[in-house]
Amino acid sequence: MGQEELILAAAAAYFSGKGYYVNTNFTVPGTQIALDLVAVLPKMRELKPRLKMGFAPTGILVHLLDGDWIPFERIVDKTGFDTNFVGEALTEAAQNDWVEIDIHKEAARCRIKNYKIPARECVLAFLGTQNFTEKLDTARALEGCYHKAFFIFPYSLDDRTTDQIALMGGGIIKYHQTHGVFQELMPAQTFDIESIKRYALIVEKVLYDNVWVMTEEII
Amino acid sequence: MSDTRFISFSGKGGSGKTTTMSLFLSAILRRNIFKEILVIDADPDANLSETLNIHVETTLGEVLDKRKKELEGPAAAGTKLRFLIWDSIGHGNGFDFLVMGHTTGTGCYCSVNSVLNEVLVETVTMYDLVLIDFDAGIEHFSRRSGNPSDTLIITCDPSRLSFDTAKRIKRLIEELALPYERQFLMGCRFDQNQKALFNGLAEEVGLEVLGMIAYDAEIATKNLLGEDLLSLTPDNPSIKTVQGILKQLVPDSETI
Incomplete structure (x- = not known):
């Protein structure tokens, strides 16, 4: 060493x-x-909720920190990741209660939930x-x-x-x-x-x- | 780097330490001087949760029993003790809460106790302030398991016995060289006319007087009804007294 x-x-x-x-x-x-x-x-x-819910997919969630509902396409653009990957990550994040997903005007949008x-x-x-x-x-x-x-x-x-x-x-x-x-x-x-x-x-x-x-x- | 501050409360059973600690917590929350607060009920007759209106799901004692039993099985499966300990920490409005409880099993608890001590030392560093409600103190003190604390408040009610207990606690602290940097005596349920008598007895114990809380009918009623003391209004005289004492104990210059 x-x-x-x-x-x-x-x-x-x-x-x-x-x-x-x-x-x-x-x-x-x-x-x-x-x-x-x-x-x-x-x-x-x-820290405790992360042990139960799993750690937040921060690389994606940080793009939701600012505000209200964000269109899915914009999240994909901001992260620069593959659409499928972002979709899967957000679906899992929704299952783990980190985000909520909603269909608005025939397009998916997401909003962060309870993130601290x-x-x-x-x-x-x-x-x-x-x-x-x-x-x-x-x-x-x-x-x-x-x-x-x-x-x-x-x-x-x-x-x-x-x-x-x-x-x-x-x-x-x-x-x-x-x-x-x-x-x-x-x-x-x-x-x-x-x-x-x-x-x-x-x-x-x-x-x-x-x-x-x-x-x-x-x- | 952040240092965790400890304020421990001890005294004879029934001398008012749980009530006093609840009043301190109330005053601390109102003044909003600490961001992360952990309240530990280390009294075997744990009833702090009631005065704080907290539902306790499990105690550390129960957690140790559970983990020890698992470890005695054929495979050391199950949730690791650290995470069980974390799970036993409840969350109140502006503070976290932990009840020590006690173990009920037989046999050796050395390994789980060793992990418990390690995890507790690490866990308290996550907090700005730790408030601890001990029992008469002697149990914890004699086992030398008290946490290093910068302030110890020993409560006394209007009975000679509570001053005798205070003396014993003070002697044990000295004999065991426990790291309580500041030690005070605090009177509970005293009449203002008994102030001189209280001060005289405090002098005999050899502890500095932090203050005196008078008998408070509103608190007595809440205690009888099993209502929490955090709901006391700001004009409650005991809250006002404790707010004044807290200013001495934690001046604005020391807050975060």
């Missing part, structure tokens, strides 16, 4: 130990955007030791899709780097490998969620993956 992988694994354990559901080396669904680590704090009230985002908090963490500038840009570009972003370094930072992170509202965590300690040197700013769709996509994926892992428990 390389140094970067080791820090990332330790950081995942650090966030996981705080109750977050964590994915490392995460690609934001529907994009090529790569994130080192995403940590999501779930909401019990919203199942997370209290979404934190991004980046290893600052590689591609720092690129990751800083990613954090800036995704602002509004997460609450906090941290940059993790196994060494102390110069003023310039610290200022760059501070300027984008990020926090700094120093990893002391010898002691296994993650030290929050600079707190992160808390951002409001403005891009509900992308936020929903990120948190649903992380929660789904983590709940899947939990099904391996024996007791």
Whole structure:
């Protein structure tokens, strides 16, 4: 295991130990955007129904988040997926009570039902030791899709780097490998969620993956 | 990163802890200072659900019994304990609710208890605030299974025995080095004329006084009728008292 992988694994354990559901080396669904680590704090009230109903097909449902009835054809256009696939996904989503389907003027239309985002908090963490500038840009570009972003370094930072992170509202965590300690040197700013769709996509994926892992428990 | 805040209520049986906790929850919901709230009834004589008008489908004790029985079978089939625990969490209007209950089976519960502790620790992190109604406290304290809590409120009614219990709870906390950072005494059903006496007894216990709730005929009637205490109107004097106490306990600067 390389140094970067080791820090990332330790950081995942650090966030996981705080109750977050964590994915490392995460690609934001529907994009090529790569994130080192995403940590999501779930909401019990919203997580539980997903265990019974199945997780929401977020890639499709996000296009219904905005409003009222959306014509089926428009949903297909927005997702960019195959018509049959979207049709099957929406039919299953209707069976699972995520959406309602209606025939209006001889065309199918859909409306989201009872959908609430199942997370209290979404934190991004980046290893600052590689591609720092690129990751800083990613954090800036995704602002509004997460609450906090941290940059993790196994060494102390110069003023310039610290200022760059501070300027984008990020926090700094120093990893002391010898002691296994993650030290929050600079707190992160808390951002409001403005891009509900992308936020929903990120948190649903992380929660789904983590709940899947939990099904391996024996007791 | 978010920290879960704990407020636990303990005291002698019948000293008013369930009523006090219900009043606190009511005040917290009215002030809208916490988004995610979990209420835990850890009293073996669980009746908090009635004062909060919550229907409880299953308790953690029942869940443990069920899972233990399954695991003793030929194949460890069935729903995993984590998901059974989650299932036992009920949902009220603005808060979630969990009743600990108790196990009834015989034999070793070590494995299921171990998972229970693990899952509970993880689960509470999903909440901003956890309110816990303990029994007299001693059972949980002596097993060292109390959650780390930043505030413990011990309730006392106008009886010498409830102050004796408070003393025992305080001693146990010290002996076991339990992590209750703030500990208070709270009077229930006292007359204003008994304030000096209450303060004197509180001093003997060695706990800071958080406040005193006077006898409240409306609450007594609701308790007699089995009605919930969340329906008390804002002008109820006990609600007003608790709202004032809550402001001291959780100042605006500490809310989210």
